[in-house]
Amino acid sequence: MRPSRRLERIPPYLFAELERKIAAKREAGVDVISLGIGDPDRPTPALVVEAMQEAVTEPETHRYPSNRGRADFREAVSDFYERRFDVDLDPATEVMATIGGKECIFHLNSAFLDPDDLALAADPGYPVYTAGPLLVGAQPHLLPLVPELGFVPDLDAIPADALARAKLMFLNYPNNPTGAIAPPGFFERVVELAREHDVLVVHDNSYSEITFDGYHAPSFLATPGAKDVGVEVFSLSKGYNMTGWRCAAIVGNAAAIEQYWRLKSNVDSGNFEAVQLAGIAALSPDSDAEVASMRELYRRRRDLVCGALAEIGVQVHPPKATIYVWAPVPAGFESSAAYCEHVLDRAGVVLSPGGAYGPNGEGFFRISLTTPDQRLVEAVERLGALAR
Ligand SMILES: *Cc1c(COP(=O)(O)O)cnc(C)c1O
Numbered sequence: 001m002r003p004s005r006r007l008e009r010i011p012p013y014l015f016a017e018l019e020r021k022i023a024a025k026r027e028a029g030v031d032v033i034s035l036g037i038g039d040p041d042r043p044t045p046a047l048v049v050e051a052m053q054e055a056v057t058e059p060e061t062h063r064y065p066s067n068r069g070r071a072d073f074r075e076a077v078s079d080f081y082e083r084r085f086d087v088d089l090d091p092a093t094e095v096m097a098t099i100g101g102k103e104c105i106f107h108l109n110s111a112f113l114d115p116d117d118l119a120l121a122a123d124p125g126y127p128v129y130t131a132g133p134l135l136v137g138a139q140p141h142l143l144p145l146v147p148e149l150g151f152v153p154d155l156d157a158i159p160a161d162a163l164a165r166a167k168l169m170f171l172n173y174p175n176n177p178t179g180a181i182a183p184p185g186f187f188e189r190v191v192e193l194a195r196e197h198d199v200l201v202v203h204d205n206s207y208s209e210i211t212f213d214g215y216h217a218p219s220f221l222a223t224p225g226a227k228d229v230g231v232e233v234f235s236l237s238k239g240y241n242m243t244g245w246r247c248a249a250i251v252g253n254a255a256a257i258e259q260y261w262r263l264k265s266n267v268d269s270g271n272f273e274a275v276q277l278a279g280i281a282a283l284s285p286d287s288d289a290e291v292a293s294m295r296e297l298y299r300r301r302r303d304l305v306c307g308a309l310a311e312i313g314v315q316v317h318p319p320k321a322t323i324y325v326w327a328p329v330p331a332g333f334e335s336s337a338a339y340c341e342h343v344l345d346r347a348g349v350v351l352s353p354g355g356a357y358g359p360n361g362e363g364f365f366r367i368s369l370t371t372p373d374q375r376l377v378e379a380v381e382r383l384g385a386l387a388r
Pocket of ligand 1: 248
């Protein structure tokens with residue numbers, strides 16, 4: 001049995017590989033601490049779980065949902081965007097439910113790319129920005145994110161022929177894996193570029209609610225003109241500890257969302273309505289305190305990790321957002337993967353190698369803050385013991 005050429009073009013999903021390695025170590029009796037996957041360790045807020053418990057007893061939620069999502073879910077997303085980002089969205093045409101951000105990002109590739117088209121994709125970046133184009137037979141064109149430019153792409157450096165062929169541009173701030181935030185003026189320049197070259201901007205907003213030190217992340221759609229050229233994918237996974245629930249929304253340009261819906265209605269049958277009702281609870285002001293306490297938890301862990309790294313001679317700028325610390329690989333290792341293998345083998349600590357997120361991730365590794373404080377400290381101590 002031979003898989004499709006499209007499937008053969010993509011490397012195995014990073015975390016699928018990691019999970020296999022971790023399982024093998026644990027089987028061998030090693031006390032593995034995983035700082036690999038970004039998957040919140042804290043439970044989903046109680047008010048969300050209770051909304052789900054109630055919703056699941058209602059027989060109306062048991063049937064096929066509408067593919068666009070329930071009207072009250074779309075209204076809740078619209079109200080949230082107004083309250084939180086000062087962005088006005090028409091729940092009828094500018095909001096749609098998605099089965100998590102990943103589904104949406106992948107399907108946008110199917111909806112908009114033909115074989116000769118390009119998708120502009122941040123490097124390093126969330127793997128679906130590059131696997132998505134490849135899986136639909138198109139190509140990613142990488143936009144390097146480097147520390148000198150604050151991990152924001154140099155829009156003036158994109159070659160003219162790439163801009164001519166590009167139909168999508170994937171951006172993500174606050175950023176996974178680098179923890180970077182969008183500097184003032186950046187989204188404005190993105191809107192200009194997208195308008196000039198007729199590129200649909202897909203802003204992946206997975207981390208806007210996890211910010212520190214007084215920083216509040218904006219929505220891309222708060223940028224003047226953004227709705228003319230782009231959509232935003234807002235996932236509840238990270239900000240509300242809901243990764244398993246598969247609850248997100250696509251918002252913004254109505255024509256783009258309509259094309260996404262055309263595609264999606266041929267592929268899946270929407271989000272379980274009980275999950276949407278739980279999503280409404282998550283997006284209500286009632287969960288603000290819970291979200292604030294998560295911010296405080298990650299800030300504390302960020303400071304623990306950055307402090308412990310400094311003690312072993314690894315200097316990092318504490319990120320203003322996200323659940324990640326992006327740190328340079330110590331001298332003496334030929335690649336980020338070699339360092340991470342060494343650390344797993346010798347210290348039983350799982351790190352994500354930067355190179356797995358793209359060529360410009362090489363030389364870095366990512367620590368996820370989704371592990372209890374004590375285990376985080378122990379993990380960094382083990383790294384320190386290795387370094388000595
Ligand atoms: C975690 C993550 C996602 C996936 O979100 P789901 O809604 O759980 O599919 C998408 N984009 C980025 C950048 C992420 O870090």
